[in-house]
Amino acid sequence: MNDMTPDRDDRxxxxxxxxxxxxxxxxxxFTQGKGNYVDxxxxxxxxxxxxxxxxxxxxxxxxxxxxxxxxxxxxxxxxTAEDLAPLSLHWMPTLxxxxxxxxxxxxxxxxxxxxxxxxxxxxxxxxxxxELVEVDYEELPVLxxxxxxxxxDVVLREDLEPGADGAHGPRKHHNHIFLWEAGDEEATNxxxxxxxxxxxxxxxxxxxxxxxxxxxxxxxxxxxxxxxLTLWGTFQAPHVVRTVASLLSGIEEHNIRVIxxxxxxxxxxxxxxxxxxxxxxxxxxxxxxxxxxxxxxMENLMSTAFARDYxxxxxxxxxxxxxxxxxxxxxxxxxxxxxxCADPTKYPAGFMNICTGSYDIPxxxxxxxxxxxxxxxxxxxxxxxxxxxxxxxxxERMIEVLAIELxxxxxxxxxxxxxxxxxxxxxxxxxxxxxxxxxHTAWDKALKTVEYDALRREQAERVEAFKRGxxxxxxxxxxxxxxxxxxxxxxxxxxxLGMGMFDSCEIRIHPTGSAIARLGTISQGQGHATTFAQILxxxxxxxxxxxxxxxxxxxxxxxxxxxxxxxxxPVAGAATALAGRKIRAKAQMIAAYxxxxxxxxxxxxxxxxxxxxxxxxxxxxxxxxxxxxNQAIPGVEPGLEAVSYYDPPNMTYxxxxxxxxxxxxxxxxxxxxxxxxxxxxxxxxxxxMIIEGQVHGGLTEALAVALGQEIAYDDLGxxxxxxxxxxxxxxxxxxxxxxxxxxxTPSPHHPIGAKGVxxxxxxxxxxxxxxxxxxxxxxxxxxxxxxxxxxxxxxxTANDLGLHG
Numbered sequence: 001m002n003d004m005t006p007d008r009d010d011r012x013x014x015x016x017x018x019x020x021x022x023x024x025x026x027x028x029x030f031t032q033g034k035g036n037y038v039d040x041x042x043x044x045x046x047x048x049x050x051x052x053x054x055x056x057x058x059x060x061x062x063x064x065x066x067x068x069x070x071x072x073x074x075x076x077x078x079x080t081a082e083d084l085a086p087l088s089l090h091w092m093p094t095l096x097x098x099x100x101x102x103x104x105x106x107x108x109x110x111x112x113x114x115x116x117x118x119x120x121x122x123x124x125x126x127x128x129x130x131e132l133v134e135v136d137y138e139e140l141p142v143l144x145x146x147x148x149x150x151x152x153d154v155v156l157r158e159d160l161e162p163g164a165d166g167a168h169g170p171r172k173h174h175n176h177i178f179l180w181e182a183g184d185e186e187a188t189n190x191x192x193x194x195x196x197x198x199x200x201x202x203x204x205x206x207x208x209x210x211x212x213x214x215x216x217x218x219x220x221x222x223x224x225x226x227x228x229l230t231l232w233g234t235f236q237a238p239h240v241v242r243t244v245a246s247l248l249s250g251i252e253e254h255n256i257r258v259i260x261x262x263x264x265x266x267x268x269x270x271x272x273x274x275x276x277x278x279x280x281x282x283x284x285x286x287x288x289x290x291x292x293x294x295x296x297x298m299e300n301l302m303s304t305a306f307a308r309d310y311x312x313x314x315x316x317x318x319x320x321x322x323x324x325x326x327x328x329x330x331x332x333x334x335x336x337x338x339x340x341c342a343d344p345t346k347y348p349a350g351f352m353n354i355c356t357g358s359y360d361i362p363x364x365x366x367x368x369x370x371x372x373x374x375x376x377x378x379x380x381x382x383x384x385x386x387x388x389x390x391x392x393x394x395x396e397r398m399i400e401v402l403a404i405e406l407x408x409x410x411x412x413x414x415x416x417x418x419x420x421x422x423x424x425x426x427x428x429x430x431x432x433x434x435x436x437x438x439x440h441t442a443w444d445k446a447l448k449t450v451e452y453d454a455l456r457r458e459q460a461e462r463v464e465a466f467k468r469g470x471x472x473x474x475x476x477x478x479x480x481x482x483x484x485x486x487x488x489x490x491x492x493x494x495x496x497l498g499m500g501m502f503d504s505c506e507i508r509i510h511p512t513g514s515a516i517a518r519l520g521t522i523s524q525g526q527g528h529a530t531t532f533a534q535i536l537x538x539x540x541x542x543x544x545x546x547x548x549x550x551x552x553x554x555x556x557x558x559x560x561x562x563x564x565x566x567x568x569x570p571v572a573g574a575a576t577a578l579a580g581r582k583i584r585a586k587a588q589m590i591a592a593y594x595x596x597x598x599x600x601x602x603x604x605x606x607x608x609x610x611x612x613x614x615x616x617x618x619x620x621x622x623x624x625x626x627x628x629x630n631q632a633i634p635g636v637e638p639g640l641e642a643v644s645y646y647d648p649p650n651m652t653y654x655x656x657x658x659x660x661x662x663x664x665x666x667x668x669x670x671x672x673x674x675x676x677x678x679x680x681x682x683x684x685x686x687x688x689m690i691i692e693g694q695v696h697g698g699l700t701e702a703l704a705v706a707l708g709q710e711i712a713y714d715d716l717g718x719x720x721x722x723x724x725x726x727x728x729x730x731x732x733x734x735x736x737x738x739x740x741x742x743x744x745t746p747s748p749h750h751p752i753g754a755k756g757v758x759x760x761x762x763x764x765x766x767x768x769x770x771x772x773x774x775x776x777x778x779x780x781x782x783x784x785x786x787x788x789x790x791x792x793x794x795x796x797t798a799n800d801l802g803l804h805g
Contacts, residue, residue: 011606016545017538018752021689024530025545026523035262041219041232043290047076049283050126050293051276052116052133053303054108057374057717058140058156061104061115065134069118072132074125076287079117079279081105089282091159092248095240095272095496096348097167098177098339099159100377102275107140109156109337110376111717112302117279119291142717146311146334146371149175156337156372167339168348168370177339177370182353182430188365191326195317199405203397204786205390207309207334207375207711209301210382211729212524214264216304217294220280224288228255233277235260235552236270237562239520240499242554244273249281260552266524267701268380271342271564272305302722305342305378306711309334310352310390314398322408322416327361327429329394331368333379339370341379342564343386344494344501350387351485353430357395358439358483358655359417364429374717383701383762385486385565392482396767397784400479400774404783409456410771411447414481415440425748432485434653435747435755438681442743443481446657446679449741452477455661463779472667478660478772482764486756487570487652496561502647503572504558505579507536509640511629513622514546517579520560521572522552526758527690528568532576534686535752539580540587541607541621558643566654566756569686570747575646577751582642586628590640591619593633652747652755656680658764662772666803669795671707671773673736678764683746683755692740695761699738702765704730706773708790728790777801 006014016022029035066078081103084090091099104115116133120126143149143156155174165171168178192198218233229251235241238258246253263270276293283291295304311332317325333349335341343350349368356364381387399417403410418439419426426434455477462475491500504520517536521528529549537544551557560572584604591609592599595617602609610618619627627633628640661675678695685691708728712720721727746753766787773789774782780801785793798804 008606015537015541015543015607017534018684018686020534020687022530022534022544022687024527024690026527026529037214037262037264038217038219038232038234039294041261041292043219043221046290046292047119047121047283047287048123048126048292049117049119049280050123050130051114052118052130052135053299054104054111054113054115056108056137056139057111058109058142059137060107060140062136062138064116066116068134069129069132072125072129074121075118075129076121077119077283078133079103079282084282087282089248089278092273092278093497094338094340096339096341096343097345100338100340102278107158110374111719112299112376114275117283119283119287142374142715143175144373144375144713144715144717146332146373149371149373156374175372177335177372178348180348180368181366183365184363185365185367188326188328188363191363192315192317192328195325196320197405198315198317199402200315201398201401201784202311202313203394203784205308205310205312205393206787207306208382208705208709209306209711209727210267210269210380211301211727212265212267212269215295215297215300216270216274216276217292218277218280219290219292220284221290222284228257229281230257230259231281232259232261234263234270236266236522236524236564238522238552238554239559240496240562241273241277243499245281248278258554260522263522263524266564267383268307268342268564269305271380271562272340272378274304297724298722301711301727302719303376305340305380306336306376307378307380307382308390312390312394314394316398316402318402318406322406322413324359324361324417327356327364329355329366333368333370334373334375335370335379336373336375336377338377340377342381342496344488344496346493347386350381351385352387352391354388354432354483354485355391355394356428356430357392358419358481359395360419360423361429366430375713381565383698384759385484385488388484389763389766392763393767393770396480396482396771400771401784404778410479411452414479415443418443433650434483435650435749436745437483437653437655438743438745439481439655442655442657442679442681445741445743446659446677450659450675450677473663473665474776476662476664476772476776478662478768478770478775480658480764480768480771482760483653483655484566484760484763485651485653486566486759487648488565488567489651490649491647499561500647501561502645503560503567503575504643504645505572505575506558506643507579507583507641509542509583509625511626513542513625515540515542516548516550517576518550518557519572519576520557521563521568524563526563526568526694527687531569531686531690532573535573535576536580539577540583541604566759569754570652570750570756571646571648573754574648574751575644578646579642579644582644583640586636586640587621587624589636590624590627590633594619594623594627649749652683652750654680654682654755654757654760656760656764658768660768660772662776664773664776664794666798669791669798671794675739676736677739677741678761679741679743680757680760681743681745682757682760683744683750684753685742685744686754691757694758695740696738698759698761699765700730700735702762703734703769704728706766706769706787706789708788710788
């Protein structure tokens with residue numbers, strides 16, 4: 001019997017759909033220690049692999065002697081490039097269209113490069129055997145400076161034919177990878193030449209590393225009976241790994257199963273294909289047994305994919321009143337020994353061409369030179385969408401430098417130049433079409449909330465007190481306004497190795513009304529099992545608590561391009577919503593049949609279909625699901641399932657306004673973050689609590705990068721920050737309290753109006769922290785100083801400005 005209770009509000013609350021701060025369903029399992037990570041995979045007879053790694057950044061390999069290692073009890077095999085060559089597996093393609101050594105072939109190109117792979121009965125024997133492998137090296141000149149690399153006679157990549165084009169066009173030097181350009185350089189230079197005000201600055205976004213809590217690893221098991229390869233691993237894009245594994249090994253794709261179990265953080269570090277994955281597969285094929293490879297922390301920091309390492313020189317022009325007229329940017333990008341960036345094929349420098357930021361700049365030019373050096377390869381999108389963090393840091397620093405040149409308040413300079421609400425959709429000078437935005441509203445809300453004018457008065461008073469000797473602390477006010485570009489992406493212009501960057505969702509409604517959905521993404525802590533269920537709850541009327549989300553198994557999930565670049569909600573979330581709408585459309589036909597009315601005479605209401613004008617007549621989704629499997633309904637196939645593949649028509653463009661208030665002890669260089677306000681606009685908000693958690697996490701990573709975290713090398717290519725003693729990871733001690741806020745500007749082309757948020761705080765946070773440090777010294781003549789702003793560098797800045805007396 002139909003019952004009108006509970007009322008509509010109660011039914012909506014029970015649904016826990018979009019907009020509800022539903023607690024993360026994953027956390028119960030994780031807090032009870034029931035996570036299942038790749039190192040938890042244990043198979044009968046499993047062997048363990050470990051790498052012999054190069055101690056040198058550049059050296060010729062004269063010989064490798066494995067006899068002593070092979071003689072150690074428990075060692076099963078030692079693989080070198082010579083063993084992989086007959087299988088054509090000593091080199092592998094990178095996601096950027098370059099090629100990379102799996103095991104060093106004739107020479108090594110960075111410290112920590114994989115030279116040999118030892119396979120043994122356990123990890124301890126493997127580690128002992130690594131020490132017994134004798135490698136005779138002949139050291140070669142080392143290039144760690146990209147500018148020097150472009151001038152040097154030393155050839156790093158001897159495998160590349162001299163003068164031959166690279167994957168992205170002509171190479172102008174043997175250590176050059178590509179020149180990628182966007183915009184109109186001639187028109188930009190003309191505007192700059194004729195401008196009333198022009199200022200120039202060079203800034204370095206230093207090399208850093210995602211450093212996920214769980215390092216990279218894999219377990220490969222080749223079943224020689226059925227010819228099936230099963231691969232467990234820390235893969236942010238399991239379907240991509242399956243396709244690449246098939247191309248490399250020659251095993252047909254239907255005979256490869258890739259499983260991404262729980263992943264302890266990714267942040268871009270686990271997108272690429274590493275030699276460890278390939279070697280574990282080869283070792284399993286050779287030995288006939290499962291082989292596990294798990295790297296340690298030093299290996300992760302030393303040899304897996306880095307982020308940033310961009311030298312950016314900008315020129316910006318404006319009128320005397322502060323209206324920006326042009327922007328020129330040239331980047332020298334240090335890609336390390338191989339071009340292993342995980343950028344879309346058409347964008348070898350990622351989406352750096354969003355470097356015009358949130359501003360209405362009429363003309364602009366971007367040129368990026370990629371360069372080989374003796375550093376680890378990579379260039380991943382560390383909690384940002386394909387170099388967007390670099391782009392935003394560049395433009396936000398250029399705005400600050402221009403404000404100094406104009407002697408203008410930086411907040412007002414931003415306001416003058418924001419893209420106006422009525423200009424959206426807005427086509428930027430470098431080609432992107434921003435979907436929607438309301439920058440002035442967000443900015444005004446942020447400045448009002450922090451009482452910006454009062455902060456500036458306090459800062460001016462602090463400067464005077466400092467000059468009088470009454471305090472040794474200065475005050476900085478860091479501002480940043482960012483627009484990110486996420487949701488890669490439209491197949492028409494975004495692919496990786498030819499694979500279109502769509503995504504997918506498959507939904508199956510059970511006869512009793514619960515559901516399971518499988519997606520081509522994989523969570524690394526983002527809360528997919530919670531938020532995707534909420535999307536489906538709103539679209540189908542099935543309570544989120546009755547929906548199971550599964551990801552990460554290529555044998556069960558539909559094909560998708562994975563999780564990175566804040567693309568889960570913009571792409572997979574859209575696929576989920578559209579699959580839910582397919583379910584709802586079929587459910588409407590079934591409901592109409594059960595209610596004995598025409599399809600058009602029923603309408604969806606939270607968790608049921610009601611007869612228009614007679615809401616007391618309805619069928620719940622539970623009623624409909626049962627009928628779908630147990631009644632013969634004319635013209636309707638049995639069952640209630642749907643699959644949707646979503647190819648977005650455009651990217652999405654979340655934005656935000658951040659303010660940091662910082663006190664700096666001039667004598668110690670220690671910064672104290674007094675207040676941090678973060679306003680984010682990610683369009684439709686699916687789960688406000690998860691959004692807040694994502695913002696807190698992203699801001700803390702931004703703090704780390706801005707205030708000390710880096711991968712540093714000496715002149716011989718030795719990694720100086722290869723342990724957590726040297727590589728800064730913030731703890732609760734360094735992490736401030738964050739104030740979060742929001743505006744809502746839905747994406748007009750996205751099925752639910754969502755834009756993505758996971759990477760926004762990192763994108764906007766880094767320039768905000770950096771600007772706070774630099775703003776503290778503005779009154780004493782500082783124009784720009786390079787990140788990271790650790791205590792020593794801040795102290796040195798104060799000393800260079802003569803503030804130590």
